[in-house]
Amino acid sequence: MKNDLLTIGNFTVHGYGLMIGIGFIAAYLMTEYRAKKHQMNTDFVFTLFLTSVVFGMLGAKLLFYMTMIDEIIANPKVILDEAEGFVVYGGIIGGILAGYVACRIKKQNFWKYFDLVMPAVALAQGFGRIGCLLAGCCYGMETSCKFSITFQNSDFAPNHVALIPTQIYSSILDFLHCIVLCMIAKKVKKDKIVSGCYLIFYSIGRFVLEFFRGDLIRGSVGVLSTSQFISIFICAAGIALVIWGNRSKEMNTELSEEIEDTAKGVSEE
Numbered sequence: 001m002k003n004d005l006l007t008i009g010n011f012t013v014h015g016y017g018l019m020i021g022i023g024f025i026a027a028y029l030m031t032e033y034r035a036k037k038h039q040m041n042t043d044f045v046f047t048l049f050l051t052s053v054v055f056g057m058l059g060a061k062l063l064f065y066m067t068m069i070d071e072i073i074a075n076p077k078v079i080l081d082e083a084e085g086f087v088v089y090g091g092i093i094g095g096i097l098a099g100y101v102a103c104r105i106k107k108q109n110f111w112k113y114f115d116l117v118m119p120a121v122a123l124a125q126g127f128g129r130i131g132c133l134l135a136g137c138c139y140g141m142e143t144s145c146k147f148s149i150t151f152q153n154s155d156f157a158p159n160h161v162a163l164i165p166t167q168i169y170s171s172i173l174d175f176l177h178c179i180v181l182c183m184i185a186k187k188v189k190k191d192k193i194v195s196g197c198y199l200i201f202y203s204i205g206r207f208v209l210e211f212f213r214g215d216l217i218r219g220s221v222g223v224l225s226t227s228q229f230i231s232i233f234i235c236a237a238g239i240a241l242v243i244w245g246n247r248s249k250e251m252n253t254e255l256s257e258e259i260e261d262t263a264k265g266v267s268e269e
Contacts, residue, residue, distance in 0.1 A: 003135045015134030023127030027120035034116055044108055051102045052095040059094020060086035067219030067226050089230045115194040119181035126174035133167035140164025141214040164212045173205045192245030199238030203231040
């Protein structure tokens with residue numbers, strides 16, 4: 001794969017950056033479209049988008065540096081050498097926290113916007129993984145399988161070696177994830193369900209794919225990679241959200257029935 005797609009003078013269009021940009025634009029347009037469809041505040045969607053992107057990028061960078069904290073302590077200059085690295089989970093966590101704060105400040109329903117945004121996040125991740133493929137980062141282990149990819153001029157992946165195309169698998173799963181979440185959103189009208197499903201599906205997929213990754217600069221917790229370790233808690237949070245969302249609806253229904261019964265009793269008296 002080739003990361004430098006186009007060069008005009010001193011200006012170069014990098015595949016990774018281009019795909020990240022396309023992902024952001026696609027995610028925003030999709031979220032805005034769905035917000036209009038559900039008669040939600042589109043002006044706030046733009047604010048939510050900006051804050052989540054900025055703090056999501058900061059979170060992704062921060063978690064990346066945390067995975068190599070020992071190296072940074074030994075040689076702080078490593079921070080400059082590894083300026084291009086990011087960890088997706090840091091972006092997800094940073095974006096969610098920023099979105100929560102923005103909703104609190106603007107007095108918007110966080111859970112409704114959380115559910116609204118997450119299918120678009122999966123869409124953006126699909127494009128982001130195409131960027132990883134072009135750059136050669138997040139590559140897979142060596143393989144003798146026919147369905148493999150061999151990089152010829154990558155700054156990240158080992159060149160001239162057949163590798164498992166983890167970036168392709170990740171991208172396909174992310175796009176499918178987006179479609180599935182949209183289908184769930186159409187059928188389920190309860191808050192927290194879509195966002196909970198996002199956390200469950202993504203964490204499971206990420207946990208499994210990590211076994212096939214070949215890049216070692218990802219940190220580890222025992223026998224698990226840093227992302228696998230985080231996946232366990234993200235999945236648990238997703239399950240809790242789904243249960244909470246279902247319970248909240250049931251409790252609201254029960255409360256409404258009690259109020260109706262009470263009102264009927266008063267009118268009969």
